[in-house]
Amino acid sequence: xxxxxxxxxxxxxxxxxxxxxxxxxxxxxxxxxxxxxxxxxxxxxxxxxxxxxxxxxxxxxxxxxxxxxxxxxxxxxxxxxxxxxxxxxxxxxxxxxxxxxxxxxxxxxxxxxxxxxxxxxxxxxxxxxxxxxxxxxxxxxxxxxxxxxxxxxxxxxxxxxxxxxxxxxxxxxxxxxxxxxxxxxxxxxxxxxxxxxxxxxxxxxxxxxxxxxxxxxxxxxxxxxxxxxxxxxxxxxxxxxxxxxxxxxxxxxxxxxxxxxxxxxxxxxxxxxxxxxxxxxxxxxxx
Numbered sequence: 001x002x003x004x005x006x007x008x009x010x011x012x013x014x015x016x017x018x019x020x021x022x023x024x025x026x027x028x029x030x031x032x033x034x035x036x037x038x039x040x041x042x043x044x045x046x047x048x049x050x051x052x053x054x055x056x057x058x059x060x061x062x063x064x065x066x067x068x069x070x071x072x073x074x075x076x077x078x079x080x081x082x083x084x085x086x087x088x089x090x091x092x093x094x095x096x097x098x099x100x101x102x103x104x105x106x107x108x109x110x111x112x113x114x115x116x117x118x119x120x121x122x123x124x125x126x127x128x129x130x131x132x133x134x135x136x137x138x139x140x141x142x143x144x145x146x147x148x149x150x151x152x153x154x155x156x157x158x159x160x161x162x163x164x165x166x167x168x169x170x171x172x173x174x175x176x177x178x179x180x181x182x183x184x185x186x187x188x189x190x191x192x193x194x195x196x197x198x199x200x201x202x203x204x205x206x207x208x209x210x211x212x213x214x215x216x217x218x219x220x221x222x223x224x225x226x227x228x229x230x231x232x233x234x235x236x237x238x239x240x241x242x243x244x245x246x247x248x249x250x251x252x253x254x255x256x257x258x259x260x261x262x263x264x265x266x267x268x269x270x271x272x273x274x275x276x277x278x279x280x281x282x283x284x285x286x287x
Contacts, residue, residue, distance in 0.1 A: 086254035170221035176212015
């Protein structure tokens with residue numbers, strides 16, 4: 001939503017300002033200049049991007065229109081889920097979690113947290129480490145190293161997607177120059193034409209430079225930044241899970257372990273202590 005609003009502002013100000021100072025919008029319509037720039041940019045993207053990353057670009061671009069993957073309510077649900085899970089393990093032992101982590105889709109525990117349950121990657125991430133704890137993993141330092149390694153791999157994969165789009169943004173100004181040079185070459189073939197004809201050809205050539213810079217800094221670059229921000233928020237969600245797991249492994253009570261997790265959340269999404277307490281009490285009352 002905000003991407004479309006921002007794009008509207010960019011195009012409205014650029015094209016509106018150009019028209020307001022007397023420029024002709026029709027002159028900017030040079031479809032073959034855009035074909036050269038966008039076609040070359042997409043071709044370069046295909047050349048320089050691994051196949052498995054190319055397959056994820058469509059989904060990444062779709063995230064731009066949805067915005068942040070997580071809101072405050074998602075974190076309240078996550079923290080409540082952590083509390084209930086740790087409480088069950090504390091009262092009945094780690095083996096009580098085995099059936100839940102082995103078949104989370106059928107778990108009565110996780111069914112209370114539908115958003116988390118439908119977040120496949122986060123669900124697998126959490127269940128994998130809970131399973132290790134049911135199998136006897138007790139060293140929090142080794143667990144932290146392992147979680148950090150997995151998060152680093154995940155971060156690297158996400159960075160490849162961001163870098164692919166950012167690379168396309170970095171290349172489009174130069175490709176705009178390529179389109180402009182080709183336009184100049186075309187113009188030189190009509191060097192004997194009247195000034196008004198030459199002006200039309202030269203203007204068309206310069207549209208290539210204009211389009212390359214506009215696409216880079218007005219569209220593709222902001223798209224890459226938006227994707228990076230979304231992926232960074234996803235990483236913070238995993239960091240919240242990590243903080244809760246490690247705190248519980250270090251021997252803290254479920255309520256304290258969840259407080260460790262709550263403190264790892266960004267201020268924009270972090271529930272207060274009392275908001276979380278209310279959510280936990282409401283779930284306990286309904287259960």
